[in-house]
Amino acid sequence: MxxxxxxxxxxxxxxxxxxxxxxxxxxxxxxxxxxxxxxxxxxxxxxxxxxxxxxxxxxxxxxxxxxxxxxAPEDLLEVTGPDLPRLAWHIGNRHTPCQIEEGRLLIQRDHVIRDMLGKIGATVREVTEPFTPEGGAYGHGRTHGHSH
Missing domain, CATH: 2.60.260.20 (Urease metallochaperone UreE, N-terminal domain)
Structure with a gap:
């Protein structure tokens, strides 16, 4: 080849x-x-x-x-709930990559984040789908940590 x-x-x-x-x-x-x-x-x-x-x-x-x-499809968590903006805020506050869609959020599987989301009223289920999270707000692609 x-x-x-x-x-x-x-x-x-x-x-x-x-x-x-x-x-x-x-x-x-x-x-x-x-x-x-x-x-x-x-x-x-x-x-x-x-x-x-x-x-x-x-x-x-x-x-x-x-x-x-x-x-490519990968193992994710689908997050739904009555107050999706609040759930998205908590995910973003932990600098967790998140795909935002109408009616749901997708994040990588993480048992700590899953437990936190359950405690604040989210419904979380495992899915396998392509993952295309939001990029950085300043045009830099991915965000890691607090430096922008």
């Missing part, structure tokens, strides 16, 4: 994709790694800095081909 170097990341495809790679949330945060595409290609991603790749984005290969990024 041919290994192709990916050196650039673009938020939107400009032409037809030649392949796709499915990555979970943690797997979409990378700098240098060999990935296997859905058609069996090995692609060495070699980005200048650690980058958060988004579902729907692309990697541009040296030869100009584009490989689409797809959010």
């Amino acid at each position: 041919t290994q192709t170097i990916a050196r650039a990341y673009h938020a939107h495809a400009h032409k037809d994709l030649t392949a796709q790679v499915a990555l979970d949330y943690e797997g979409r945060f990378l700098r240098r790694k060999v990935l296997k595409t859905d058609d069996g290609q090995s692609v060495l991603v070699d980005l200048p800095k650690t980058t958060s790749l988004d579902h729907g984005g692309v990697l541009v290969l040296e030869d100009g081909r584009e490989v689409g990024i797809v959010a």
Whole structure:
């Protein structure tokens, strides 16, 4: 199999994709790694800095081909309840990545957060779905800790 170097990341495809790679949330945060595409290609991603790749984005290969990024299904917690904004605030206060949808929130499985949410009135159930949480409010992608 041919290994192709990916050196650039673009938020939107400009032409037809030649392949796709499915990555979970943690797997979409990378700098240098060999990935296997859905058609069996090995692609060495070699980005200048650690980058958060988004579902729907692309990697541009040296030869100009584009490989689409797809959010892979992963084990999550679905959070619902009568006061969803309040529940979202508590999740955000713990700097937990959160996918916000009409009527529900999705977070990574964490027994401590699950217990906390249950104590404040949330209904929590395990699901397996693609995870595409909100990015940073200042255009920096993922947020970690209190520095922005």
